[in-house]
Amino acid sequence: MTEPTRDRTGDEPIPEATVARLPVYLRGLLELADAGVETVSSVGLAELAGVNAANVRKDLSYLHAHGTRGVGYEVGHLVSEISLVLGGGRPSPVVIVGVGNLGRALSRYDGFVAGGFPIAGLVDADPAVVGRKVAGTVVRPVDELASLVAETGATVGIVATPAAAAQEAVGHLVAAGIRSILNFAPSVVAVPAHVDVRQVDLATELQILGYHQHRRTTGDTSRAAG
Amino acid sequence: MTEPTRDRTGDEPIPEATVARLPVYLRGLLELADAGVETVSSVGLAELAGVNAANVRKDLSYLHAHGTRGVGYEVGHLVSEISLVLGGGRPSPVVIVGVGNLGRALSRYDGFVAGGFPIAGLVDADPAVVGRKVAGTVVRPVDELASLVAETGATVGIVATPAAAAQEAVGHLVAAGIRSILNFAPSVVAVPAHVDVRQVDLATELQILGYHQHRRTTGDTSRAAG
DNA sequence: GGTGTCATGTGAACGCGCGCACAAGCGCGT
């Protein structure tokens, strides 16, 4: 408020819908870079991302990644620009709370480190799980969460506990200084205003699919054969 | 149908944003029902779901679940009404393609059957995986997918293969008659118009979190303690 | 050096979704 707006490195607000598409663009761009492609048009990138071309152009206009008229966008430039906006250029270590079925699968997910999200540590409340080695990392008790975050500089917390323990797990993460949380438990959690929570809810996704399927099979009588 | 009959069983289109919230309402309502609560107001349900109360009322108005003015909504009625809209009242068996780290975790997820999505079968392309028993189910080869779907009446497919194989896996599912697909692979897949695909992308979620975190740490210099 | 062709960048319109605010209606207490 006291100082004017600086429009250098990602100071202006990017629309949320655009932010959600940037990772998809980034994936496509990395594929292109691997294939040796150096420039890409908004139409080409739109096809890779499955969105409208005008949407791509408007999205990229929010970044400081201007393209060349008549040619397109420089792939390498876009990659670095989007990476900078999304991750700040630095990796974000991740702490996983709850090392059950899902937590173990996540621990072994190689896409984490590839995407700039290395596993900083695993914690669990079950003494039978604590001390065991999962994916090369020893599971630590929940009361060591704060020190674990402090040691590793973890900035992201993943909640993979049962729903009943999700709010408690989130509380521990917030108390440890984590401000970005990804919650896999099917539970609405409350957090302070400065903490960002994103929900990944498998059951919800399936039920949304179920709605559309149900609607097609009951509302559409013109389709009989399969 | 010679006349345009307005059926009462979910014929009018429900807004997509509302559909996405219905599962959250349902979870809260089931908790209330477990606690013996029989009626709930829009304010109470809004708190449970973490949304605005007027939004709840408008959402429920799309269903045929009218409440009683001055009292609220009947919990049991809402549960059955939302369940009917979302799942058609019948369970939707699920086929999982790709039984790796994630596929195994999903197979053991008890929330599936609890939510009306029992595991109908598991398939994988790796001969080393085929034949092994995971969570009480034997993994079958991909070329048995069509017969598996036919036998079990599976209506939902989950893709848990590497990204490079996602499009192929989706193709198999579509060929087998599946019209609802949940894709965990970080890959944009193409499907016919009558097939519904929902993407669950972990890396995307983390990168969105990363954007907000990066924005806070660089743009926001004033932080309120508390 | 001129011109044609191509792709970017953006103005404007449309639709959707959200939330406020208020009227309508139901039940309970007196």
Add this chain to the structure above:
DNA sequence: ACGCGCTTGTGCGCGCGTTCACATGACACC
């Protein structure tokens, strides 16, 4: 029986997001 308080149901305005359509501008070829 009657009024009061509580809650539903919704009309309306606002903002966001998406898309079309077009003007602007760069590059390549002749």
